[in-house]
Amino acid sequence: MAHSETEPPEEETLRRWERKQAQLKANVIEEDTEEWQKDSTFAGLERVGGVDLSYAKGNNTIACASLVVLSYPDLEVLYEDCQMVTVSAPYVAGYLAFREAPFLVEAAQRLQEREPGLRPQVLLVDGNGVLHHRGFGVACHLGVLTGLPCIGVAKNLLQVDGLAKDELHKEQIRDLQMGGAMFPLRGTSGRVLGMALRSYNKSTKPIYVSVGHRTCLESAVRLVQSCCRYRIPEPIRQADIRSREYIRKNLSSPLGGTSPGPGRKEEAEPKH
DNA sequence: GCGACAG
DNA sequence: ATCTTGTCGC
Secondary structure, eight states: OOOSSOOOOOHHHHHHHHHHHHHHHTTOOOSOOSHHHHSTTOTTOOEEEEEEEEEOTTOSSEEEEEEEEEETTTOOEEEEEEEEEEOOSOOOTTOHHHHHHHHHHHHHHHHHHHOGGGOOSEEEEEBOSSSSTTSOOHHHHHHHHHOOOEEEEESSOOOOTTOOSSHHHHHHHHTOOSTTOEEEEEOTTSOEEEEEEOOSTTOOSOEEEEEEESOOHHHHHHHHHHTOSSSSOHHHHHHHHHHHHHHHHHHSOTTOSOOOSSOOOOOOOOOO
16 A cells, blocks of 8 residues: 655755755746736737646645646636646645646646647746745746746745744735735845735735746736636636546545545555 | 744 | 635625
8 A cells, every 4th residue: 555645854855855956946037038928918928827736635645736728818728637646755845846846847748748839828836936945936946847937826925034924914914905906025135035916806815926937026926916816816726626626536436426425434444 | 842834 | 735614795
């Protein structure tokens, strides 16, 4: 029987990951490299991608990696790829990319093989970009490995470089009156690492946008906001919805078919 | 001992 | 990320 939990990383593993991040970081581009980004209406932008991983309940290693491509600006799903995967790296804050990125890179490669014409012009990643302990979050990681412009979108603030959920931060959030309101996340270093954005009028909790690859923060925030029907930008939201639905359909009942509402519980681990 | 901790 | 019930509102 396979393990259902990932082991904590060895100290040596963390060192190796840090070296890898530093190595890849040299390739990050934090500026617009596409013409459509400079246009106020994003003229020329037709496809926006989104990626996400959902995990099977009660199991830390079984997950579904999903990549979707949406039309822009209509946000209709043009492409969907869900793939069951076995995650081996543990989750460690600051090293999320080593747990999730490999499967998302694979998904991007499948897309390139199957439907090269549907390749997204920008990829929204759930997690951070340069808003990260070492300035290299999963969105940067994916950007460098795929060459695609990437934007990090986190649902929670990663408290780094002096950023904290302190009283000042909470007050700044309260001051975000309407959808579209935002404030910069300036670290102790003086650097602006990202933007807190009230993406949806009805949600008071902001999302945290940061540069991943081949984009500037201004374009990134503007694009993310233009993709929000709800709090979470549609590409990521669709990837999330579809990946968890995929898990539900493929794992809820070993025999397939719809399982009755309440009253399911898979135990029964036959021993010798 | 207490707080932090993207997903 | 996932575990969980009801609840308030359109």
